[in-house]
Amino acid sequence: MTIKSEINLNSPSSEYLSHLSIDCVVFGFHENQLKVLLLESNFFEEWALPGGFVRHKETLEEAATRILQERTGVDEIFLTQFRVFSDPERKNPGFKPDSMQKAGISMENFDWLNQRFLSVGFYALIEFSKVNPQPDLYSSKCEWKNVEEVCSLMMDHNEILEAALETLRLQLRYQPIGYNLLPEKFTMPELQKLYETILGRELDRRNFQRKILSYKIVKRLPERRTGVAYKAPYLYSFDLDVYNRALTDGLSGDW
């Protein structure tokens, strides 16, 4: 099902601020893979981050939430600003007249759409299973893609995705991560895989386990993962009291 998009590209200047766009990097974790939500655009025949423009009376946060809802069908996601991408040479998206005409967008608005845009990057970590991605009118597909296998995206969207990952990497230094991404019960290798995907490199199994346990943010459950061939691994869950305190005070504790 395609939802009705409310993006108004026929009178953009009356509805949206000029020069400013928003791009959303939405991460999920599924089957041991860090995923990102991408759209395939009708106009560009390229994959892109869900993005859009800012209405005259909206905050950036309101705009980002609306854009994500309109373009992917995903509701009530808490998005966080992480950087504005402002290179004046940001690649032009290369609008194609024929596909835009097919979508009912008048040629007069090419100038508006082809102006310089500074794009505010937002990111979110969400629970994979709660999302049912749906493309809007201007997209043919909306899908989760493995972060490690993302192809060449529209404009500078690969750079925006990389910068969002960089923000997560920094977050790993001082905050616990995983509560919104992992199922309630998980194994130590699953948690390690999440960290490895964000860091973009392999970690030593023993060091990782020692360090995670030293922060006391996870507790080992009496159960083990069943149905695996070799030795059944222990299951863990987050200790939410400690986890939430570490979100506020940092992993190394308060000053």
Next chain:
Amino acid sequence: MTIKSEINLNSPSSEYLSHLSIDCVVFGFHENQLKVLLLESNFFEEWALPGGFVRHKETLEEAATRILQERTGVDEIFLTQFRVFSDPERKNPGFKPDSMQKAGISMENFDWLNQRFLSVGFYALIEFSKVNPQPDLYSSKCEWKNVEEVCSLMMDHNEILEAALETLRLQLRYQPIGYNLLPEKFTMPELQKLYETILGRELDRRNFQRKILSYKIVKRLPERRTGVAYKAPYLYSFDLDVYNRALTDGLSGDW
């Protein structure tokens, strides 16, 4: 001496992007006080953060560097974006026609100056002694003010300052701080005072010392501070190898 400002307020739309401004929060540390660089505006008769607009062909970083140079005489500062302030109800600065006319700004540009602005906040930590603040044409004063004693600022600049402090507080969780702010040799109480001003609360002396020493980012020097009434305190300096590694890997070390 007043430096020649290059801010062009007589033909703003031809020179600058609409809707977008920049505000810079520049921190320094002097005589045991965290300071912030403020201007007193000719137009508003209020104190404000150094701010300005973005040229059509500039990145935000280039614009912030130029603005800070033009408005305060401060050169070669590494500024970091930290948030965009986008409330559509951000208070109007309340331009006064008479003081603007005095400054040679034509009335026709009131509309441009009174439009909605989203402001990108930048911050920097700099060495107090390296700065010789100088007001631009549109300001009567440019001075360091104690962060703890900052009065009511123009528009939402108190909120922007508070958000910059919030960013520093977060940074204290995972990174060392102080190298750009403190003199080469400092006492433990001086370092503690820096942390206390950023955190906005007092810390326990022993806990603070124990924690700082556990990160090994400072080393005790053989000398003591002389010329003090009571017991002469030890001097410390940063161990730059460890300090720089902690900047990259975080205080609690790499994963």
